[in-house]
Amino acid sequence: MKSLTHARVLTAHGWRDDLAVLIEGERIAALLPHDHAAVRAAQVHDLGGALLLPGFIDVQVNGGGGALFNAAPTVATIRTIGAAHRRFGTTGFLPTLISDSVDTMRAALAAVEQAFDEGVPGLLGIHLEGPYLAPARKGVHDPKWFHLPGEDELALLCAPHRGVRLVTLAPERVPHETIARLAAAGVIVNAGHTAADHATIRAALAAGVRGFTHLFNAMTPLGSREPGVVGAALDDPGSWCGIIADGHHVHPASLRVAIAAKLRGKMLLVTDAMPPVGADDPRYVLNGETITVKDGICQTAQGVLAGSALDMASAVRNTVQMLGLPLDEAARMASTYPADFLGLGASHGRIAVGCRADLVALDDDCRVRRSWIGGSEG
Numbered sequence: 001m002k003s004l005t006h007a008r009v010l011t012a013h014g015w016r017d018d019l020a021v022l023i024e025g026e027r028i029a030a031l032l033p034h035d036h037a038a039v040r041a042a043q044v045h046d047l048g049g050a051l052l053l054p055g056f057i058d059v060q061v062n063g064g065g066g067a068l069f070n071a072a073p074t075v076a077t078i079r080t081i082g083a084a085h086r087r088f089g090t091t092g093f094l095p096t097l098i099s100d101s102v103d104t105m106r107a108a109l110a111a112v113e114q115a116f117d118e119g120v121p122g123l124l125g126i127h128l129e130g131p132y133l134a135p136a137r138k139g140v141h142d143p144k145w146f147h148l149p150g151e152d153e154l155a156l157l158c159a160p161h162r163g164v165r166l167v168t169l170a171p172e173r174v175p176h177e178t179i180a181r182l183a184a185a186g187v188i189v190n191a192g193h194t195a196a197d198h199a200t201i202r203a204a205l206a207a208g209v210r211g212f213t214h215l216f217n218a219m220t221p222l223g224s225r226e227p228g229v230v231g232a233a234l235d236d237p238g239s240w241c242g243i244i245a246d247g248h249h250v251h252p253a254s255l256r257v258a259i260a261a262k263l264r265g266k267m268l269l270v271t272d273a274m275p276p277v278g279a280d281d282p283r284y285v286l287n288g289e290t291i292t293v294k295d296g297i298c299q300t301a302q303g304v305l306a307g308s309a310l311d312m313a314s315a316v317r318n319t320v321q322m323l324g325l326p327l328d329e330a331a332r333m334a335s336t337y338p339a340d341f342l343g344l345g346a347s348h349g350r351i352a353v354g355c356r357a358d359l360v361a362l363d364d365d366c367r368v369r370r371s372w373i374g375g376s377e378g
Contacts, residue, residue: 002375003042005034007052007361010328011351021052023357026374030353047361050369051327054335054349055091055358056312059166059268059342060127060213060242062096063275063307068284069095073108075115082122084278085271086378088311089360089368092124092339092348094166096272099130099145102153109156116162121373122358124342125164128157129213132169133193139218140306141193142287148173158185164342168213170194171204183208188342190242193218194229201232211240211341214272215258216250217305234261240341242270245318246310248297252322259323268338269315269330274298274307282309317366327366 005020011031020039022030032039062069065084067077078095085093097108105128112126131145138146149157157167158181167182168190182189191204192213197220201209212219212233220228233241241262243255249272259267271277274291275284282293291298291306298306312334319330332349339349347356357375360368370377 001042003039004045007047007050009052023375028357050361053331053360055360056089056334057092057338058090059094060096060270061093061273064277066275066279068275073111078115079120088313090312091358091373092122094127096127099141127166129168132174134170134195136195137193137218140304168192172196172200176207179207198227198232215241215243237263240266244272245315246308269334271310272308276309277311
C-alpha cells in the first residue's frame with residue numbers, strides 16, 4: 001500500500017488539497033484525509049504541492065523516442081513509443097499505424113497482441129488510420145495504399161482481440177453496412193481523411209461512426225450552405241472529436257469556436273506525434289522522404305503537415321495558455337474524455353476509488369514531475 005500526499009488532486013468534484021490518494025496494487029483504494037491512519041500506515045510519497053491528475057490518454061500516436069510504428073511494427077517499437085510519451089504524462093496510448101500495406105497492418109495487429117502478453121506499460125490497443133481513406137483528403141498518407149476493405153481484411157479487423165481497436169476511414173468510400181459490421185464487432189470507427197458531405201456523415205454516424213480524427217484537418221470544412229464533415233461533427237451531440245492543439249494544425253480561434261460549439265466532454269486532445277517526440281533527432285523518414293522538424297512543425301518539403309512534434313503535457317499547457325480553458329478542463333480533455341471515448345471510463349481517466357492508478361504529477365507550468373501506470377512509478 002502506498003499513499004500520495006500533499007498534492008492538489010483533480011477529482012470528479014474539482015480540485016482538492018485535503019486528500020491523499022491511497023494505492024493498493026494497480027488501483028486507487030481510497031481518497032482520505034492526510035492525517036487518516038491508513039494514509040500514515042502506507043508507504044508515503046509526499047508530492048510537495050504538485051498537481052496530481054489522471055494520467056493522459058493519447059488515442060493517436062504514430063511514434064516517439066525516435067521510433068515510428070509504420071517503420072517497424074513490433075513490440076520493441078510499441079515499448080519505445082510508450083516510454084517516450086510517458087515522460088510527458090501519457091499513461092495510456094494507442095500506437096497508430098497510418099495507411100500501409102495489408103501485411104504491415106497484420107504485423108501491427110500481431111505486435112499489439114504480443115505487447116499485451118508482455119505487459120508493455122500504458123498500451124490500450126491500436127489505431128489504424130487508414131488505408132480506407134479519400135485521395136482528395138489524403139494529407140501525408142501515401143494514396144498507393146488506399147483501397148476498400150475486402151472480406152479477408154474485414155475478418156481480420158473484426159477478429160477477437162484484446163484492448164481497444166480504433167479504425168479511421170472515409171465514410172463516403174466505405175459502405176455503411178461495413179461500418180455497422182465493424183461497430184458490431186467492437187471496433188471503434190472514426191471518420192477522417194474524408195471528402196464526404198454533411199448528409200453522408202450523418203448517415204455514417206447512424207451506421208456506427210463514433211468520432212472524428214483530428215477535427216478540421218483532412219476533411220471538408222464548415223460552410224454556409226454545406227456544413228461538411230466539420231459541421232456534422234460539431235452538430236452531433238453523441239460523437240467525439242480529437243483535436244491537435246499545437247498552434248500549427250488548427251488556428252486557436254477555430255479550436256475555441258469548436259470547443260464552445262461541441263457538447264462538453266466530447267473534445268479530446270491528441271498529439272498525432274511522430275518520432276522526434278522524446279528524442280534528440282529532429283528528423284525521421286516517412287513514405288521515403290526525410291522530414292525535419294522546424295519551429296515545432298513537422299512538414300514535407302511541399303509544406304504538407306506530417307504528424308506533429310507535440311506531447312500531451314504541451315497539449316494541456318497549450319489548451320490553457322492558447323485556448324484559455326481552465327487547467328481542470330484541459331486535463332479532462334487529455335484523460336477523462338479520451339477514456340470515455342474508448343469505453344474505458346469506468347477504469348481509466350479519473351482519480352476515483354476503484355480506478356486504475358494511472359496518474360501524473362505536474363508542476364504549476366504543466367511540466368511532468370512524476371508518473372504512475374497501474375500504481376508503478378516510472
